[in-house]
Amino acid sequence: MTDTQTPLLSLRHLSISLPKGADRALAVEDVSYDVFRGEILCVVGESGSGKSMAANAVMGLLPKGVYASGGEAIFDDQDLLKLSEHQHRTLRGLRIGMIFQEPMTALNPLMRVGDQIAEVFEAHGQLSGRERQQQALALLTEVGIPQPDKAIRAYPFQLSGGQRQRVMIAMALALEPELLIADEPTTALDVTTQAQILELIRDLQRRRGMAVMFITHDFGVVAEVANRVCVMRHGKIVELGEADEVLKHPRHDYTRALIEAIPSNVIPEARGAETDTALLEVKGLSKVFRSKGGLFKSAREVHALQDVSFSLVKGETIGIVGESGSGKSTLGRCVVRLERPDSGTLSLSGTDFMHLQGESLRRERHRVQMIFQDPYASLNPRHRVGYAIAQGPMANGMSKAQAFAKAKELLALVGLGGTDDRYPHEFSGGQRQRIGIARALAMEPELIVADEAVSALDVSIQAQILELLEELKQKLSLSLLFITHDLRVAAQICDRIIVMQHGRIVEQGPAREVFLAPREVYTRELLDAIPGREHELADA
Template sequence: MKPHPKAPALSVDRLAIALPPGADRPYAVDRVSFDLIPGEILCIVGESGSGKSMSANAAMGLLPETVRPVGGRILMAGEDILTFDEARMRALRGRGIAMIFQEPMTALNPLMRVEDQICEMFEAHGLLSPKERRARALDLLAEVGLPDPARAARAYPFQLSGGQRQRVMIAMALALEPKVLIADEPTTALDVTTQAQILRLVRDLQERRGMAVMFITHDFGVVAEIADKVLVMEKGRVVEEGTAADVLNRPQHPYTRKLIAAIPGMGAGRARRAERETILAVEGLTKTYRSGGGFLSPPRVVQAVQGVSFSLARGETLGIVGESGSGKSSVGRCLVRLQDPDGGRVLLGGADMAHLKGEALRQARRRVQMVFQDPYASLNPRIKVGRAIADGPIAYGANPRAALKEAEALLERVGLDASAAGRFPHEFSGGQRQRIGIARALALKPEIIVADEAVSALDVSIQAQVLELLAELKRELDLSLVFITHDLRVAAEICDRVMVMRKGAVVEIGTGAEIFGQPREDYTRGLIAAIPGRPTAVAA
């Protein structure tokens, strides 16, 4: 990039970060240089392991103990941050540089009210009186767009939605008016409308405050929506950089072109397939959650699923889309009986799975299996993956030796080596673990797979590979697929029909062409309008 007339708020100069012995390459970050300019947003893009988050963590002094900077400088106000001791880094964090993390629920203290966590920022730096701190906390919560700042201030993190928690994280990051804001994948886990709101909020705050923003993402739709400049990283190195318009519309490097090509399209959707037999029929499904309550307060009641009905044909992919809290995951969990529905029927081959018990339910469960969003959380970290895949068939009476042999064959079928059977879950990447989750679901030879946000946490290129794998398996095994997602681009790419949900109810259902080409409902049109811009939408 050409020198900028404004002095950089932060300069990264030939930064090198070494990986421990035995890693897949010598450096996590290899001689990387870039400037963060006041009033601009620099998006750093790349797959998992590209070094983008490691660069941000180095600037915050938050590198893991196993890696260390071995070259280069990170300059702020003429001083090299890499030379700071822990006391100077604590003084810098929040005031000079602040960070918004990907998952606010892990970054926020679950045992402290929101207000106290914001006030703690001022207290740690010896700023303001207790009364002033609380007033400032309310002002910050209002600035980030929380509709009832006083209520949010008194809440614990678990009492807020994902989007609200992310707004709290932004409020905390802004508390001490930093010159540099680092946002590390802050919208990856959010539904499309909440994502659009957070992106708009970050852009508005950046423009009002004149901050320099480093925005780390693997989603080129987000880049098209928010970036002024773009830096593309692969395996620790910068492979391309430039303005958003240049990188997105005229990418030069093959790696950049590959990432852009992997973005799910938003065409008219898949055409209708020839009618086939119905394998699953859901009629009037309901599910209500009750929580809390005590001597003086009534329990909190949430109607998660309200009279949902749909059918699934053999070999069909039905997408279920909607915002967080729409009830889509609750429907999926009721289908596999991870949760018992309160009412309605789930008809599978004439049997009502919603009301089966004992051995009859156990046998029916073989026919409907689930692939989860986070395979690491659903795999036992102490059990080798071959055994994890084989455990299902063994529980249904298969010979253990034969089941383990079949597990190895399944691992090869999903694109891994048979030797992976002897390794533990932590030894695999996120995309590899998702393949293991698919192999485990296939082990019982199901007729239906329910995939709940199965690709939402993956890089765009890994996501494309997993989607392609699911499509291949569907064709080969004549599987039916219920695909739950908040990403409408993914739904448009792979679904034969799409069901849109809001607040537990079905808004509309139709073919991909009908839903994405001619949506009937305002809510559906709003979801489609909120999709982050595609590269072609960026003006030159």
């Protein structure tokens, strides 16, 4: 039960200033909200809304050059904004815990998991060495890590993404804090793992009676966990209220836009392909990754693909869905020839695409292009985006003048006209993904493989990119192989769905059939794990 009388944390007229030259003067402007004991407050907004900055101010973790320029952050009668670094260190972990979005960057790659949890107790002078290890094991057990006695001796890279996130939760809860701040803790996770982490946080919050500030951009997640909701935009609060009221009767246009941007559970009618002529045929594709043994690890064999067969006709979009480790990205990389399958066949309009080599491969390769999950990592930061797009056509014999003219046309086509002389860091995540799409289109492909192309984006930007892909597909007569772990996204854009698990296809068929009448238990589990699926949101 929420204690509505005494807030544990109160932000009062908080303002946070950005360095000179930033896109705006204030990251957070005159923000006030409370977090009560025993509740989950979801702070929602897109990238740049200021939602994480407010949390970092509470934790004393603002980046260099960014500072709280006004207001208060009252926690148990003390203003957190006035604490010294030493006082903040004492408070962090002990009374306020934090779960970060990307555990791989927050965990020390050179320390065993158990030692990192034990270090939390050591930093606060609690327990003996043996007791710290015992408590670390108990915490790993509490957060549901499989085989905790083995996990405690593992290094972060030896754990899955969901397991690493559970380790972060164990560390955040080690000293039994009164307030837990969870900053986008499920954004990069599969739907099933995401559902498990949300249930874990909800369960721990209830059992321990904590207050939770849950930061997210996804209203589907809000529907699963929130008691109250605070919606932020451009550093300001636009809506604040009980979760049920905000979800079903949003007052602000921006809140309605965020809710409407959530991929719907309503499956569009089948569109059908332009023709029944097969563009891509995959038969019996298999791929095994082998790692050699060493001093600290044994040799491993991972069967990433096992006897995978399907065909894609011209003008069709096929969704490849599944959890991490299902083989879906390996399949995409094999199709674009970034990986070489061990066996099977892969043909493109009747051409044996799998065994092409040298000049023959170079001539045909333009027909299949890839859009990557992280466009920033796939763009050279030293090259202007016009050059990045023109590179491919120039390598295929197009003159420099023609290639740069084409780059300008393509940037205009994806909604970024006049930006060809800018560098990747000058664009937002959604804009960089548009650049990735333009670069793929520069080669005039027949088939585009989109590998988790929208998974790292805010839901509203995600909706724009999906709409753009659909428009370009119709305009340019493209076919798409759309790889995703988010079934809501697949439902909006795909004609057919292929569900993968452990390197095998477990189900495939028309999108409506797979979503509305799944035959396999695994497919039903994926659908049941979609956040917000059981909650009716505002009418679109």
